[in-house]
Amino acid sequence: MAASELAEEEEPRRKRAPWGVIALVLLTGLALIRNGSGEFDVGPPQPASAASSDSRRTTGDAVDGASAVLPYSVPDRVRIPAIQVDAPVMPVGLDADGWVDAPPPEDPNLAGWFTAAVTPGEKGTAVVVGHVDNAQGPAVFYGLGALKQGNKVEVSRQDGKTAVFEIYAIEVFEKNDFPGDRVYASKGHPELRVITCGGGFSEQNGYAGNVVAFARLIGTR
Template sequence: MSASELAEWSEREERRRRRAPWGVLALVLLTGVTLIRNGSGEFDVGPPQPAAAAAPALGTRSAPSAEGPLRSSVPAGLSFSPADRVRIPAIQVDAPVTPVGLEADGWVGAPPPEDPNLAGWFTGAVSPGEKGTSVIVGHVDNNRGPAVFYGLGALKKGDRIEVARRDGRTAVFEVYGVEVFKKSKFPGDRVYGSRGTPELRVITCGGGFSELNGYDGNVVVFARLATGA
């Protein structure tokens, strides 16, 4: 993508996001995300699944935004800029990021499965580091073996996720929770909804696997902006 094409695309996405608030998109996605409908599941040892201790600490019913670190400890958001690369040192991820949108059937799109080391930034949400909830997705495996987010379920609270942006800045997020959700009961409002601070969700397939239906769940990493250099 050339510089002029990128600028035009960025302006178009910014206008579209203003017309379609994230809350509306969250309702569209409420039923769940299908990232890897062709997940192979053929390996002797499947991808790691989140430990119960990794789940985010929930706030009270009257204060759902109390998940994770205190709001006062979170930096102010960055300006809009597309994601360029994602690094997760704890699981040795260092991958380019490509834009993905909504598919015709309402699911969040996924990066091409032919490239196992490629992640996707969902353009219907904010860019990583902006105030709101940004979303990065990626495959857990393909028919040749593990893919970019195969180890996502092994992340722990306190692990860091670095998202390099097209403007040269890097948004560094701290993980405060990792969970696996059934696709049939995916809590879209909780996963995608804005908490009033710059947050990130990293999502891949997980849970049980069958040859007929593939993976029956999604691993979701909850993270909040720590620094934006």
């Protein structure tokens, strides 16, 4: 994605990192969501084959009747009724080492909005991240892999509007083969990615992959 294309989505009053920087960081940096302990007898659910994407469902084609694009507004809260998620959202950027930061792992019910991407409901792809677990037990996105196509994600924003997204695919990707452009690039209309750790776990390397929920805006209220 060219920097000029990304710039078209930005408002003059704020600047975001160039796509090349974002892509480089996101290809590697989401490994930062690695604080999960993986120490529990039953690990987090993984995406079922029925929820995996196919070439038709991940092209980013707009949904019929999709709502108008929303202006910039920082998200306050994320709700995913199908997996009983109702969590505040804090802004996250890059840490001192240049990795995508994540919410403090000691707070299990906290999600993060990546500030170098658009806000949920704007034209482009918004990114919300969160831990799968911590040393005490499951965290905010522990159940993310159990979502199915058609499940809803609601994001409350500081302007009083709620952006409603519909899941169209759930996948787990190996961190060493993460398709950054496919996951993060703009599709030309409002989309959302919800991301946590997943795949196999080892004490040495943590979780081997990331679970990604692909969703697109279908309404506002």
